[in-house]
Amino acid sequence: MKNILIAMGGMALFLIAGGGFISMIFTSLVGGGIEQSYIYPIYGGLILLTGVVVGAAQLVREEIKDLKKWLQEEQLKHKE
Numbered sequence: 544m545k546n547i548l549i550a551m552g553g554m555a556l557f558l559i560a561g562g563g564f565i566s567m568i569f570t571s572l573v574g575g576g577i578e579q580s581y582i583y584p585i586y587g588g589l590i591l592l593t594g595v596v597v598g599a600a601q602l603v604r605e606e607i608k609d610l611k612k613w614l615q616e617e618q619l620k621h622k623e
Contacts, residue, residue, distance in 0.1 A: 550597040551590050558586045 551594040554593040
């Protein structure tokens, strides 16, 4: 859970602070501005999606670790 919250916080910081910094630099080159404010809800979705991806990756990692441990225990049983 800690990893999920850290990833979501990092993504939020990147999108809010990093996005603001990037927009200041590239607005004159790329264009845009208040007309693209409809994109902001998408940023919230990206933050939540980051949490889901990190949570799923953590779950898969734990399952693989448990499976590996179980396989090692089975090998020890068969050797005896």
